[in-house]
Amino acid sequence: MQIQLNGEPSQLPRAMNLAELMEHLQLQGRRVAVELNQQIVPKSRHQQTLIQPGDQIEIVHAIGGG
Amino acid sequence: MSHQDTFTLGTRTFHSRLLVGTGKYQDLNETAAAIEASGAEIVTVAIRRTNIGQNPGEPNLLDVISPERYTLLPNTAGCYTAKDAVRTCQLARELLDGHSLVKLEVLGDQKTLYPNMRETLDACETLIADGFEVMVYCNDDPIAAQALEAMGCIAIMPLGSLIGSGLGILNPHNIRLIMEEAKVPVLVDAGVGTASDAAVAMEMGCDGVLMNTAIAHARNPVLMASAMKKAVEAGREAFLAGRMPKKAYASASSPLQGLIHS
Numbered sequence: 001m002q003i004q005l006n007g008e009p010s011q012l013p014r015a016m017n018l019a020e021l022m023e024h025l026q027l028q029g030r031r032v033a034v035e036l037n038q039q040i041v042p043k044s045r046h047q048q049t050l051i052q053p054g055d056q057i058e059i060v061h062a063i064g065g066g
Numbered sequence: 067m068s069h070q071d072t073f074t075l076g077t078r079t080f081h082s083r084l085l086v087g088t089g090k091y092q093d094l095n096e097t098a099a100a101i102e103a104s105g106a107e108i109v110t111v112a113i114r115r116t117n118i119g120q121n122p123g124e125p126n127l128l129d130v131i132s133p134e135r136y137t138l139l140p141n142t143a144g145c146y147t148a149k150d151a152v153r154t155c156q157l158a159r160e161l162l163d164g165h166s167l168v169k170l171e172v173l174g175d176q177k178t179l180y181p182n183m184r185e186t187l188d189a190c191e192t193l194i195a196d197g198f199e200v201m202v203y204c205n206d207d208p209i210a211a212q213a214l215e216a217m218g219c220i221a222i223m224p225l226g227s228l229i230g231s232g233l234g235i236l237n238p239h240n241i242r243l244i245m246e247e248a249k250v251p252v253l254v255d256a257g258v259g260t261a262s263d264a265a266v267a268m269e270m271g272c273d274g275v276l277m278n279t280a281i282a283h284a285r286n287p288v289l290m291a292s293a294m295k296k297a298v299e300a301g302r303e304a305f306l307a308g309r310m311p312k313k314a315y316a317s318a319s320s321p322l323q324g325l326i327h328s
Contacts, residue, residue, distance in 0.1 A: 027116065031161060058115065060161065062111040064097060064112065066087025
């Protein structure tokens with residue numbers, strides 16, 4: 001399944017929810033925030049949020065800045 | 067410095083009046099050491115896309131700048147529209163488990179990184195209605211500062227000079243005009259180049275100073291962080307002490323009586 005991940009096309013090996021995507025990307029347990037089609041999906045809802053083909057997903061974290 | 071000299075941002079009380087950024091350091095160890103030496107309690111961070119598939123074990127900024135130890139101040143650096151700035155703040159709130167304190171900056175152009183006040187005011191309105199506590203980077207226009215305060219910003223943060231320029235406080239008169247009217251803390255954000263700039267801001271009566279490049283791009287960032295800590299404290303104490311009046315002519319410090327010469 002094709003999605004847009006952080007602005008790049010990305011191929012997922014199977015249907016998955018956001019929690020599974022985090023595991024797939026080895027980001028589980030990391031301090032990140034996730035947007036699905038420009039809507040924030042709280043961590044508590046990752047498990048129940050199924051990814052659809054063409055979804056735009058943004059995953060962000062904190063980095064150094066002033 | 068007396069322990070009673072605290073300052074309050076919204077509902078939080080702080081002792082250190084030096085706020086520092088975490089950008090432009092060589093590595094996370096240097097970041098952590100400099101922040102430690104600065105004595106800062108409030109530390110800014112930026113929000114950016116995670117690198118997908120690169121070093122999943124790579125250390126994270128929040129591993130060395132712990133949200134339990136520091137009050138994190140997510141910024142909207144790099145945003146040129148109110149919409150992007152609001153989105154960034156909302157992501158930061160999700161990332162930091164409901165944390166509502168943010169540093170809003172909406173920039174006008176890449177050459178000057180000067181604030182776009184129209185977009186800044188728009189973003190403020192949306193963020194405050196959404197429950198954020200907004201510390202706002204702004205130009206040194208006293209009327210704009212009043213408008214931002216009236217909207218409910220919890221701190222007004224005019225630039226001393228352009229971000230990353232190290233030119234110091236170029237228009238102290240305007241900063242003073244802003245402070246005269248403001249009921250919320252006024253912090254100089256951007257432009258500090260060295261310790262004396264920070265001291266000047268504090269001697270003027272600013273509530274605090276926010277800086278990043280002056281420390282991170284010093285030859286020895288950890289030593290400069292320590293210098294900035296002292297400069298902010300010294301400037302604050304000098305402000306509280308009240309400086310002597312300036313005079314046009316000399317006034318001897320030693321008694322004129324009892325001189326031995328004829």
